[in-house]
Amino acid sequence: MGVTQIKSRHPPLFYFILFVLGMSGTVLSWPMDQKNIKAPPRRSLLKPVAHTNRLLDAFEPDSRARIDPHVQPVTLVLGDVVCEAGGFLEYVYFPKGAVLSLLTVLASGAAIETANIGNEGAFGLFAAMYSRTSFNQCLVQLQGGLVRVPSEILRAEFERSDHVRNLLVSYSETQLAQVQQTAACNSMHTIQQRLCRWLLMMHDRAETEELSYTHEFLAHMLGADRKSVTLAAQDMQAAGLIGYQRGKIQIVDRPGLEKASCECYAMVQARFNAFLTPPSTAVQGNTKGRIKLP
Ligand SMILES: [Zn+2]
Numbered sequence: 001m002g003v004t005q006i007k008s009r010h011p012p013l014f015y016f017i018l019f020v021l022g023m024s025g026t027v028l029s030w031p032m033d034q035k036n037i038k039a040p041p042r043r044s045l046l047k048p049v050a051h052t053n054r055l056l057d058a059f060e061p062d063s064r065a066r067i068d069p070h071v072q073p074v075t076l077v078l079g080d081v082v083c084e085a086g087g088f089l090e091y092v093y094f095p096k097g098a099v100l101s102l103l104t105v106l107a108s109g110a111a112i113e114t115a116n117i118g119n120e121g122a123f124g125l126f127a128a129m130y131s132r133t134s135f136n137q138c139l140v141q142l143q144g145g146l147v148r149v150p151s152e153i154l155r156a157e158f159e160r161s162d163h164v165r166n167l168l169v170s171y172s173e174t175q176l177a178q179v180q181q182t183a184a185c186n187s188m189h190t191i192q193q194r195l196c197r198w199l200l201m202m203h204d205r206a207e208t209e210e211l212s213y214t215h216e217f218l219a220h221m222l223g224a225d226r227k228s229v230t231l232a233a234q235d236m237q238a239a240g241l242i243g244y245q246r247g248k249i250q251i252v253d254r255p256g257l258e259k260a261s262c263e264c265y266a267m268v269q270a271r272f273n274a275f276l277t278p279p280s281t282a283v284q285g286n287t288k289g290r291i292k293l294p
Pocket of ligand 1: 184185186189193194197262263264265
């Protein structure tokens with residue numbers, strides 16, 4: 001599966017608008033030093049974001065020296081399909097500003113997002129460890145930098161390096177935690193809480209304060225009907241949390257959005273921020289009802 005199988009759903013003018021929006025800001029900076037992991041800094045109107053990938057940058061220099069000659073930049077836009085459910089995983093994709101969405105697709109054709117991947121991780125890692133086909137459909141949820149590496153190159157590093165094995169297993173556990181939290185969120189929390197969670201995750205990774213999403217796209221991501229999403233967005237707009245105009249969502253009150261979200265956003269973020277730390281010190285996201293680790 002490569003770029004030749006990628007399909008586009010939007011007219012050229014739409015891409016041009018996204019491109020202009022994407023060029024108007026800078027990118028969020030994530031910590032890279034495994035010995036000094038900190039939470040990502042809170043952003044203001046300007047978002048200082050580095051076009052890097054935390055997982056790829058955590059590889060040992062020897063591994064990077066072998067991988068780097070095979071890294072290929074990929075240009076994709078919002079809604080492009082990276083891999084269909086059941087598709088062959090020829091490459092591993094590392095977002096460097098882009099966000100990829102993993103959707104579980106049902107026999108009816110209905111789909112719902114069960115995880116998303118930003119510049120903390122990668123899509124297609126299972127191909128480097130064992131499986132060669134994707135369980136999920138993967139599409140571009142936020143346009144931005146993206147590179148890919150042939151699966152067999154990463155598989156060779158996975159078999160050669162303990163360090164790479166630990167990284168890929170730690171990230172896989174983090175992604176599994178996100179899938180589990182999202183499954184609970186989708187069935188137990190309100191549309192508005194879920195919409196807050198989703199917007200916060202995109203806001204963390206976007207280059208601007210403005211997110212270009214229609215209610216129809218949001219409904220698709222959240223597995224909800226469009227009317228419910230519109231009503232939730234109207235309530236959030238009335239509360240001064242967001243602005244919405246012609247497919248563009250403005251994050252107006254970030255702290256208010258965090259307060260209105262369910263706990264799922266913070267739980268998943270804590271995992272994302274900790275997956276490069278040694279297991280004994282990893283953040284477990286303690287909240288009411290959860291066992292507090294020593
Ligand atoms: Zn939730």
